[in-house]
Every structure is written in C-alpha cells, then in structure tokens.
Amino acid sequence: MDQETSIILERLNEKLTGVMPYKLYLATIDEIDYLEKNARFMTKEQFASLANNVKKDSALSSVPLVYRKPEDGRLLVVSGNHRIKAAHEAGLTSFLVLLIDKVLTREELVAIQLSHNAIAGQDDEQILKELYDELKDVEAILYAGFTSEQIQKLQSADFSAIKEEPLHYESINLLFLPGEIERMKAIFNRVIDNSVNKEIFVGRISEYDSILQGLIAAKEGQNIINSTLAFFALAQVADEYLAGKTDDLQEAFEEGLEDTVSFILGGTRKRISKKTAKLLRKALKEKMDSGLNLDDALAALSK
Numbered sequence: 001m002d003q004e005t006s007i008i009l010e011r012l013n014e015k016l017t018g019v020m021p022y023k024l025y026l027a028t029i030d031e032i033d034y035l036e037k038n039a040r041f042m043t044k045e046q047f048a049s050l051a052n053n054v055k056k057d058s059a060l061s062s063v064p065l066v067y068r069k070p071e072d073g074r075l076l077v078v079s080g081n082h083r084i085k086a087a088h089e090a091g092l093t094s095f096l097v098l099l100i101d102k103v104l105t106r107e108e109l110v111a112i113q114l115s116h117n118a119i120a121g122q123d124d125e126q127i128l129k130e131l132y133d134e135l136k137d138v139e140a141i142l143y144a145g146f147t148s149e150q151i152q153k154l155q156s157a158d159f160s161a162i163k164e165e166p167l168h169y170e171s172i173n174l175l176f177l178p179g180e181i182e183r184m185k186a187i188f189n190r191v192i193d194n195s196v197n198k199e200i201f202v203g204r205i206s207e208y209d210s211i212l213q214g215l216i217a218a219k220e221g222q223n224i225i226n227s228t229l230a231f232f233a234l235a236q237v238a239d240e241y242l243a244g245k246t247d248d249l250q251e252a253f254e255e256g257l258e259d260t261v262s263f264i265l266g267g268t269r270k271r272i273s274k275k276t277a278k279l280l281r282k283a284l285k286e287k288m289d290s291g292l293n294l295d296d297a298l299a300a301l302s303k
Contacts, residue, residue, distance in 0.1 A: 060080075065098045065116065
C-alpha cells in the first residue's frame with residue numbers, strides 16, 4: 001500500500017471508530033489466504049460472469065471481509081472468496097476490503113463466515129421480471145449475472161393475471177381478557193399446526209364476509225352482544241372442529257359449544273338440549289318446505 005493511501009485510510013478509520021467494528025484496508029493479492037472449507041459455491045458460468053464484470057470495472061463492486069491471522073499477519077477471506085478469486089482472474093493486484101483486526105476464536109470466525117453465506121435474502125419474482133424487462137442490451141443482461149436458466153424462466157414468466165393495484169386495508173382491534181388471550185393463542189397454534197406445508201395466499205374479501213356472517217350467526221344464535229366475545233366463540237368452535245368434535249360448523253357457530261341452546265319460537269325463548277333443538281328445526285323445516293306456514297307446521301307436529 002502506498003504511503004498516501006495508507007495515511008488516508010488510517011485517518012478514515014479513526015473517524016469510523018465506534019461506528020463499525022471493522023477497518024478499511026487496501027489489500028494486495030499476495031497477502032490473501034482463502035478458506036479451506038467454504039460451503040458457498042458458484043457454477044462455472046456464474047464465476048465467469050463475475051470475473052468478466054470485475055475485469056470490465058477494473059475493481060470490485062462490493063467489499064470482501066477478511067481476518068488478519070494473528071500467527072502470521074496474513075489475510076484470511078471470511079466473505080468474498082469468489083470475488084477475490086475473480087479479481088485475481090481479472091488481473092487486479094489490490095482492492096479495498098473490510099478488515100477484522102482483532103483476535104477471534106475459531107468458532108467466532110466460522111459463525112461470521114456462515115452468517116454472511118446464509119443471510120442473503122430472496123427475490124420477489126414479479127419485481128425481478130419487471131427489472132429484467134428493462135434490460136434491452138445483451139451485455140447488460142450478462143453483467144447482471146443472470147444464468148441461461150434464469151433468462152429462460154424470466155422470458156416465459158407472465159404476472160399480468162395477478163398484477164393488482166396497491167391493497168387498501170383497515171385494522172380491526174379485538175380486546176381479550178388474560179385467560180381468553182391464552183386460549184386464543186392455543187387455538188391459533190393449532191390452526192398453524194394444521195396448515196403446515198399448505199400454500200397460503202392473500203385472502204379474498206368474500207372470506208372476510210364469511211367471518212362476518214359467522215359473527216352475526218354467533219351473536220344471534222348464542223345471544224351475544226359483544227363482537228370480541230362472538231369472535232372468541234367462533235374460535236372455540238373452530239378449535240372443536242379441528243379436534244374432530246364438531247361436524248357442522250355453521251350449526252356450531254349458531255349454537256355454540258354448550259350442551260343446551262337458546263331456542264326461540266315467536267316471542268318465547270327457552271334453553272333446550274342441542275339434540276332436541278336440532279330435531280325441532282328439522283321437523284319444522286320439512287313441514288314448511290311442504291307448503292305449510294309456521295302455525296300449521298307447529299299444529300301438524302303436535303298431532
């Protein structure tokens with residue numbers, strides 16, 4: 001490293017003390033050692049693309065992370081092995097790196113290495129397609145690092161059917177008592193366990209309407225006024241359904257989980273067993289489906 005560059009970096013590192021744990025350092029290819037074990041790999045095509053980019057730029061466009069080995073002072077590449085090898089391939093003799101200039105244990109070093117490999121994020125396929133479509137020049141596509149498989153996939157991808165305007169939504173807050181919160185957490189965990197390996201997409205408004213209808217049914221059928229209590233009742237019914245204890249969800253929403261239900265006939269309300277209420281409803285429905293009004297249907301049942 002020339003004296004002037006060394007002084008500039010030294011001053012800059014002093015300014016950055018406390019801001020980041022690493023130092024900026026202008027490394028030469030001769031003082032670099034590569035990892036003996038590196039879980040991250042590149043295909044031949046990917047490495048060739050990277051080397052071509054470095055050669056075109058005459059520089060690395062991202063900064064590798066290196067560790068100064070206390071036993072000999074050489075620089076071990078922690079993150080950026082392929083980038084530095086590509087720099088060597090492109091004929092670069094020096095490049096800027098981030099330097100870990102403190103003693104680390106082997107375990108700490110491996111943890112840093114693996115974290116840089118693992119925490120890389122993912123691409124939004126639709127946005128990636130839109131960005132790809134902006135590249136008209138073949139050289140730009142190659143510089144972007146797309147493989148032939150990716151290019152083929154992006155060229156044939158069509159997201160027009162699912163492209164939508166930005167979603168508008170409103171928040172709904174439900175307040176639960178401490179005991180109810182624990183019960184709700186248990187129910188949601190059961191729902192999650194039963195949804196493993198199932199693909200879940202954005203819900204339709206009709207699905208919200210179904211929940212709303214369920215709340216209305218619970219309120220009317222179980223004589224509940226508070227919406228939070230009605231939602232809690234729905235959740236308990238869903239939990240019973242997942243456990244195989246309830247067959248008819250709609251009926252359970254209306255009647256709840258108790259053994260007796262509130263049966264309303266005209267202006268009279270009475271609690272009777274679920275079984276009796278079910279038989280009465282069925283019998284009345286059959287009579288009324290045959291053309292009788294409610295009074296005649298009741299008279300027919302009393303015979």
